[in-house]
Amino acid sequence: MIRTLGFTKDNNVVADFPLDELxxxxxxxxxVDFDQPTPxxxxxxxxVFHFHPLAIEDSLMRLQRPKxxxxxxxxxxxxxxxxxxxxxxxxxNIFIASNFIVTYHKTPVPEIETARKRVLxxxxxxxxxxxxxMYQVVDKLVDSYFPMVYNIEDRLNEIEDQLNYQRNAxxxxxxxxxxSDLLHIRRIVLPMRDLLYRIMNSGRLGLIGAERxxxxxxxxxxxxxxxxxxxxxxxxADMRDSHxxxxxxxxxxxxxxxxxxxxxxxxxxxVAGVYGMNFDNMPELHWHWGYFIVxxxxxxxxxxxxxxxxxxxxxDFFKL
Numbered sequence: 001m002i003r004t005l006g007f008t009k010d011n012n013v014v015a016d017f018p019l020d021e022l023x024x025x026x027x028x029x030x031x032v033d034f035d036q037p038t039p040x041x042x043x044x045x046x047x048v049f050h051f052h053p054l055a056i057e058d059s060l061m062r063l064q065r066p067k068x069x070x071x072x073x074x075x076x077x078x079x080x081x082x083x084x085x086x087x088x089x090x091x092x093n094i095f096i097a098s099n100f101i102v103t104y105h106k107t108p109v110p111e112i113e114t115a116r117k118r119v120l121x122x123x124x125x126x127x128x129x130x131x132x133x134m135y136q137v138v139d140k141l142v143d144s145y146f147p148m149v150y151n152i153e154d155r156l157n158e159i160e161d162q163l164n165y166q167r168n169a170x171x172x173x174x175x176x177x178x179x180s181d182l183l184h185i186r187r188i189v190l191p192m193r194d195l196l197y198r199i200m201n202s203g204r205l206g207l208i209g210a211e212r213x214x215x216x217x218x219x220x221x222x223x224x225x226x227x228x229x230x231x232x233x234x235x236x237a238d239m240r241d242s243h244x245x246x247x248x249x250x251x252x253x254x255x256x257x258x259x260x261x262x263x264x265x266x267x268x269x270x271v272a273g274v275y276g277m278n279f280d281n282m283p284e285l286h287w288h289w290g291y292f293i294v295x296x297x298x299x300x301x302x303x304x305x306x307x308x309x310x311x312x313x314x315x316d317f318f319k320l
Contacts, residue, residue, distance in 0.1 A: 002041055005116065006030040007126045015120075019048050027099070029130045031119075033112060034104040049102060051095055052076070059093045059104050066195040070204050073097065077134075079195065080188050081109050081141050084148060087184040092141065094134055098206070101130040103137060111140035131207065135214045142192065142221050149185060149228050152178050156235055172243050179236040186229050193222035260314065264305050268298045 006014040006027040014025055022030070032049075034041060045056045055076040058064050069076040074097040080089040092109055095102040103112055115136035119125070125132055156178055159171055196219040199205065200212055207215070275284065275294060284290050309315055 001035045002037065002044070003033045003035060003116075004030065005032075005120070011123060011126060013120065013123075013126070019044060022048070028127075029099045029101070031116070031130070031133050032100070032102045033116070034102070035112075036106055036108065037104070045102075045104070049095070051102075055093075055095065063089065063091050066191040068195060068198055068202070074100075075205060077195070077199075079138055079141055080192060081105070081107075081111065082145055082148060082185065082188055084144075087148065087181050089188045092137070094137065096130055096134050096205075098129065098131075101133045101137075109141075111144055112137055115140045128211075131205075131211055132214075135211070135218070138196075138215075139218050139221075142218050142225075145185065145189060145225055146221075149225060149232070152181055152185075153228065153232055156232055156239070160235070160239060172240065175236050175239050175243075179233060182229050182233050182236070186226075186233075189222055189225045189229060193219065193226060196222055256314065260309060264302050267301050267305075271298055271301075 002019065004015070004017050004019065004022075006017060006022075006025055007029055008014065008026055009028045014027075017025065019032070022032075034045075037044075042060060045051050045059065046053075051074065052071045055069060055071065058069075058076065058078065064078045066080055067078050074095050077094040077096065079092050079094065081092055082088075083090055090107045090109070091105065092112070093104040095104070105112070115133065118136050118140075119133050155174070159174055159178075162171065196215060199207075199215050200219055271294060275282070278285070284294075287293070306315075
């Protein structure tokens with residue numbers, strides 16, 4: 001589907017005009033959006049607009065890294081939309097010149113529709129031309145990143161609050177999943193940040209000071225996103241380290257318990273082993289109270305060892 005929008009020199013707008021009538025209007029600038037175009041509509045990039053073959057080839061390819069290419073008649077940008085479900089990049093291509101902007105995308109991009117409505121509802125900004133429309137598109141795409149990062153941040157905070165008593169592998173599994181999501185978002189945000197830096201400092205786009213300031217605002221948003229992503233990645237690392245430390249403490253507690261129990265039973269086992277040999281020349285075997293005396297000795301040994309462990313502070317370990 002192709003949607004068109006034209007702005008005349010006398011501040012009138014013409015919407016949804018056929019492409020074959022493009023040059024019949026006296027447009028100051030116009031906006032053509034290729035929304036999930038058909039193979040026939042793809043040919044219009046060459047037959048109607050006569051874009052550079054390399055730019056057309058990049059548009060038709062599946063996924064390009066965010067970039068800007070400069071050509072004689074227009075400039076070509078690749079920007080990324082973020083899929084909110086899979087957190088994967090979806091390509092949006094922009095052909096931009098002083099008198100037109102052409103957006104091309106193979107998947108639905110609600111942000112472009114939002115930018116289109118924003119431009120239509122601000123007649124006072126129509127005279128700012130096609131670069132203002134490009135700013136609106138890129139700004140809405142970048143703004144759509146924030147809810148996904150905020151969602152991950154909220155989920156991490158929930159897990160962190162529960163981590164003190166949620167001693168199971170499910171919590172850390174969620175943390176590693178979120179860390180993977182942050183990595184996916186980072187792979188989208190960093191190239192977009194570099195692209196905006198190039199746009200801000202490019203002399204070939206012909207941006208004036210006010211226009212640079214608007215794109216600088218988008219760059220600031222991407223810098224903020226980068227800082228949020230790195231902060232959350234550090235949080236996941238801290239949570240991972242805390243979980244591993246808690247597991248180590250619990251493991252040490254278990255080993256201490258087993259060690260103390262084993263240590264107590266070593267002398268008791270020795271005594272029981274000695275009197276279990278049943279030699280004839282062991283007078284204690286024939287004592288009337290021998291059995292109870294041996295049990296008493298074993299009890300005294302066990303109590304004495306427990307008291308000694310407590311005095312040494314070893315039993316305090318179980319309070320952790």
